[in-house]
Amino acid sequence: MTSPTGARQDTLPSGRSRSRRTRSDRAIGWLRANLFSSIPSTIISLLLIFLLAKACVSFVRWGFWNAIWTVPGNQTGACRAIRGLGACWAVIPEKYRFILFGTYPFEQQWRPALAVLTFVALFVVSSRRSWWRKELVLAWATALVVIGLLMWGGVFGLTYVSQDRWGGLPVTLILATFGLAFGFPLGIVVALGRRSRLPAIRSLCVLYVELVRGVPLVSLLFMSSVMFPLFLPDGFNIDKLLRAQVAFVLYAGAYLAEVIRGGLQAVPSGQHEAADALGLSYWRKNGLVILPQAIRHVIPPLVNTFLAFFKDTSLVLIIGIFDLLTTAKTAIVDPAWQSFSVEVYLFVALIYFVFSFAMSRYSRRLETEAKSL
């Protein structure tokens, strides 16, 4: 394919130098190469430009031009009058505290907010390759304890807030983060077990992974909410959130085990033989030689699994745990605001998108880094 600049150069008079070509010339060359290179391409471009312009105009008209940003009190009459023509963004300032933090005591909501910030800081710290050291495990442990203290309280003059008052974004982040923090070691153990040469251990691990991966997450969550209490002794009742958390740990463990197993398979057998020759025990061999290499191989797919897992936490809506999506859905049960669910869903989708997009960008960066190594 001839480059746009090359094609353009031929038609230019020879006296004109490259540096004097104007910006508009370059823009035209670019347009020609990328939008109007052939007749079918031109037709597609024009059609897409038309549709895009139409969509943009109607979105701007609905989302900005006709939109209502604030209403006094719960007087949503003005909003209802323009329903279908304009958005009622007034629902967001009215409900955002409930959507983000659920029924957590209103004047104490700085605590979940701080917990969310701690989570974000933890993610940012963990994303730096240069900080992947032993201290990071310590940082995670500390951060999770701090988050627990903030959310529960009961010490240092913080009032105690029971788990059933928690809700919104902190719950989503708790489910995702704790699920991963406990699911990851579980995944490693199961992946090693699946590659063990002891048949009983291998088949137990295969059974666990295939059973969990074979059924929908929804049914695992039903199990956690209905069957766990059945399987536990009388009077020993654990909280609904904790039960869902256990289901998530088991779920994450099975999926992560498969990813890690892929990494284990990519480690050449010479590494095993060398470690055996040094006389290392099974655990030292895996911990010091095999696993560090295996996990390095699968970091991008691991991040993708984390991302899928983060989105999957929204399924707790079905068993009635107040995560971000459930609070959003509950916020619009309020009769005054009932008909503005689209606005609320867009707001929540934006929050999910910011987290997920950051993660997927990060995974892509890791992938290009891995290729260039």
Add this chain to the structure above:
Amino acid sequence: MTTATSGPVRRKPSRFSLSNERAAGYFWQGVVVGLAIAVVFWLWSNAVHNLSVRRISTGFAFLGREAGMPISDAWIAYSPQNTYLRAFIVGLVNTLRIAMIGIVLATVLGTLIGIARLSSNWLLSRLAAVYVEVLRDVPLLLQLLFWYVLMQGLPAARAAWMPIGGVFLSNRGLVLPSIPIEAGNLWVIGTAAIGLIASCVLRRRFVARQSLDGTPRLLWPYALILMVGLPALVSWGLGVSWIIATPELRGFNFVGGLTLSPEYFALLVALVTYTSAFIAEIVRSGIQAVPRGQWDAAMALGLRRSFVLQHIVMPQALRVIIPPMTSQYLNLTKNSSLAVAVGYQDIVSIANTTLNQTGQAIESIALIMVVFLTISLGISLFMNWYNARIALSER
């Protein structure tokens, strides 16, 4: 790999260390299995105790009892007086109905978007990239609720939108024209299906013969006779009527035609768009995995672009595409259980209602597991068969 590591160890001269290692292996297996059995036994005895306290009998006898649950969107005859077993079958049909149609549509849409992402048209490829990024980064359940709210916001049946003649979109769902389902029509459709299979067999024959003597053979006249001519003859012979039943508005709802309920339609749209974003990425990376030299070599031979894509690049790309595609199909099937959030009664939703009505938690969950494990196994077997068929046959 494990045998490779244990190999040199086993050949060691010292008998003692060998037996030691083997003994350690047996010991640890015994410990783990014993622990697993103990935990399962403990859980089981708790469950038996709890069930006896709540006066719930174990076993599948409840399947014969009257269900008493209404199912609005059943494709096989069902009334609340029917048994739980029948309700489960209705749920299973609903799951298969959403999963199969969803898989077909998601594959088509995903492939188109994957190819669009590789287009030389900048705008088209950017738009495809934005589509993929946005749909992949928002939870499926949120998208499903969003589509469902949009469906509910549609005008009532009286003022339904009509995008194409005979197709109506309203808050009652999507209504399509349909052909009458009678014995004669089914015979004709059956003949056409047999014609399709015969054409496929013929095509393989022709290709095999062409690889022997090099002369290409025209397939389409035979295909036309088999797939169109014969069914037309049967239709004429049986005197089948093909009057399409167009839906009509009577009172507050539509009569005639095929109605897709709002729940089904919202779920279908959500599953198809969400999964298509993942399939698009798989198709894109599959095509990109084919070395550029393959394109260049084929173009140098003077072959047409469409021919190169169809006969040289795609067969190679498919080898990369099929395994991840299988897991996307499985994901779509499992994700169809989100139906419970909008009230479409698939197998998981029916099992959940059963569980709440009868308290037969273990049995209901076991049924879900059996159904999904069977479906997963079926999809895996089919895709493995297909994968083996297209795999590189090395001489």
